[in-house]
Amino acid sequence: MTLEPVLTAEEMRAAEQRAITAGTSEWELLQSAGKGCAAEITAFANGKRVTVLCGPGNNGGDGYVIAEALRKKGVSVRVVALTEAETPTAAKARDCYNSDVESAHSDVEGDILVDCLFGTGLSRPLDPDAHHLLMRNAALHQTVVAVDLPSGVVSNTGEILNGELPKYDYTFALGSWKNAHFLMPSSALLGKRIRVGLGLEFGDVSGHLFGKPAPTPPDFNAHKYSRGMVAIVGGEMHGAAILASEAAMRAGAGYVKLAGDTEHPAVPADLVVDPGPLEEVLGDKRLDAVLIGPGLGRNDTAKAKLEAVFVSGKPAVFDADALHLITPAMFETSERRCHVLTPHEGELAVLCEAFGIDRNTKLEKARKLAETTGCVVAAKGADTIVAAPSAPIRFFKPASSWLSAAGTGDVLAGVVVSRMAAGEPPLEAASQAVWLHGEAARQLGPAFTAGELARQMRHALATCL
Numbered sequence: 001m002t003l004e005p006v007l008t009a010e011e012m013r014a015a016e017q018r019a020i021t022a023g024t025s026e027w028e029l030l031q032s033a034g035k036g037c038a039a040e041i042t043a044f045a046n047g048k049r050v051t052v053l054c055g056p057g058n059n060g061g062d063g064y065v066i067a068e069a070l071r072k073k074g075v076s077v078r079v080v081a082l083t084e085a086e087t088p089t090a091a092k093a094r095d096c097y098n099s100d101v102e103s104a105h106s107d108v109e110g111d112i113l114v115d116c117l118f119g120t121g122l123s124r125p126l127d128p129d130a131h132h133l134l135m136r137n138a139a140l141h142q143t144v145v146a147v148d149l150p151s152g153v154v155s156n157t158g159e160i161l162n163g164e165l166p167k168y169d170y171t172f173a174l175g176s177w178k179n180a181h182f183l184m185p186s187s188a189l190l191g192k193r194i195r196v197g198l199g200l201e202f203g204d205v206s207g208h209l210f211g212k213p214a215p216t217p218p219d220f221n222a223h224k225y226s227r228g229m230v231a232i233v234g235g236e237m238h239g240a241a242i243l244a245s246e247a248a249m250r251a252g253a254g255y256v257k258l259a260g261d262t263e264h265p266a267v268p269a270d271l272v273v274d275p276g277p278l279e280e281v282l283g284d285k286r287l288d289a290v291l292i293g294p295g296l297g298r299n300d301t302a303k304a305k306l307e308a309v310f311v312s313g314k315p316a317v318f319d320a321d322a323l324h325l326i327t328p329a330m331f332e333t334s335e336r337r338c339h340v341l342t343p344h345e346g347e348l349a350v351l352c353e354a355f356g357i358d359r360n361t362k363l364e365k366a367r368k369l370a371e372t373t374g375c376v377v378a379a380k381g382a383d384t385i386v387a388a389p390s391a392p393i394r395f396f397k398p399a400s401s402w403l404s405a406a407g408t409g410d411v412l413a414g415v416v417v418s419r420m421a422a423g424e425p426p427l428e429a430a431s432q433a434v435w436l437h438g439e440a441a442r443q444l445g446p447a448f449t450a451g452e453l454a455r456q457m458r459h460a461l462a463t464c465l
């Protein structure tokens with residue numbers, strides 16, 4: 001499993017400062033950044049006309065270095081400066097650009113637009129002139145490149161301060177990934193994400209990009225219980241729990257039991273349906289993990305089942321309807337706190353209300369909910385993140401937008417509980433599940449159903465073994 005640092009703007013500046021203290025100058029960092037971007041652009045700039053828009057800070061400084069590096073390689077370059085270079089390093093880069101710099105009044109037609117107006121230093125929305133310059137010129141070029149971040153995006157939150165920004169074809173993350181590279185709404189703008197390394201050391205960071213997991217296959221002498229036993233608590237709507245079970249059966253667990261009186265034509269022969277009392281199912285010592293929520297309903301029976309899961313003390317995944325019924329008091333009936341919650345945006349809001357959490361962004365809501373409950377929180381959406389108490393936030397490369405189909409959340413919950421039963425700690429189980437879910441969707445291409453996604457899960461798992 002790979003974890004790449006994802007930083008806030010403050011962490012990035014601190015890393016840069018450490019490098020400077022250790023003897024690498026800001027000028028050298030700017031040179032590495034600019035030359036690294038120029039090398040990437042050269043790969044698709046053959047015979048193309050490049051326009052570089054430069055802002056006042058070091059993001060603009062990167063732009064002058066990029067322009068000079070491309071110019072030296074014989075690429076046709078024009079540079080348009082929004083204002084004078086304001087930092088000493090950007091001013092030096094401006095002076096080292098050996099050609100004309102045009103004023104921001106000119107529209108430039110070309111093929112590739114390189115946006116170096118603002119990066120991590122953005123502190124307010126673009127002024128109308130800067131915004132028009134960016135929008136007009138983006139429309140006049142076929143390919144649009146963001147250096148570090150699209151100008152107008154807040155690095156720590158992914159907010160777009162100007163409402164509308166161009167769609168980019170490439171974004172070059174300088175030194176490290178930043179939160180905005182994986183959070184909505186900015187994540188939808190970025191095009192292909194490329195990290196340009198600057199040789200910086202990061203140490204402890206507040207976020208990680210979670211890469212391909214490395215689950216272990218069953219032991220040589222494994223049996224169904226040693227591989228992990230899952231119970232999925234059925235409820236009012238049978239389809240959702242069956243979908244979750246289909247996914248759980250294909251994500252590592254050796255034994256998946258559907259707890260309830262589910263008589264449904266879609267129940268496969270390889271799924272054990274146990275209509276006995278829920279307390280007995282949950283009391284089975286061999287049971288490793290429980291999922292409750294998909295198709296559960298929200299009536300008194302559903303609430304009693306949820307309370308039984310808490311009382312059992314088994315590691316649990318709470319999804320869908322269960323997230324509407326959870327109360328802080330339920331945690332007091334159980335010694336175990338480290339469960340997994342898998343809310344989408346609406347369910348996250350419901351949970352924050354229930355636990356008295358008042359935060360503005362998805363990142364802050366998920367982080368605070370994890371701290372307050374002690375649970376791992378997989379906050380789903382186009383920018384799924386996984387938060388755990390006292391751990392860096394986990395970000396993920398964006399998954400297929402075809403995942404926006406009914407039942408895909410039930411499938412995810414089934415994969416989380418399966419990975420937990422297979423022995424993964426809750427944070428790993430949730431992270432692996434998000435990755436496998438995205439990989440299964442990638443393999444399926446367009447317009448798949450939740451059932452197909454569940455059945456694809458073993459092929460996603462196969463890519464990790």
Ligand SMILES: NC(=O)C1=CN([C@@H]2O[C@H](COP(=O)(O)OP(=O)(O)OC[C@H]3O[C@@H](n4cnc5c(N)ncnc54)[C@H](O)[C@@H]3O)[C@@H](O)[C@H]2O)[C@H](O)CC1
Binds near residue numbers: 013
């Ligand atoms: N951190 C690193 O390791 C490296 C970063 N590099 C690049 O530098 C930028 C960050 O540079 P900085 O000078 O801090 O900020 P910006 O260039 O983003 O510009 C901020 C500049 O502009 C003013 N400002 C902020 N918002 C606005 C606005 N809406 N309108 C007008 N002016 C605004 C603000 O006061 C600052 O003066 C980083 O993203 C990288 O691209 C280098 O590559 C070296 C390594």
Ligand SMILES: [K+]
Binds near residue numbers: 059117118150151
């Ligand atoms: K930029």
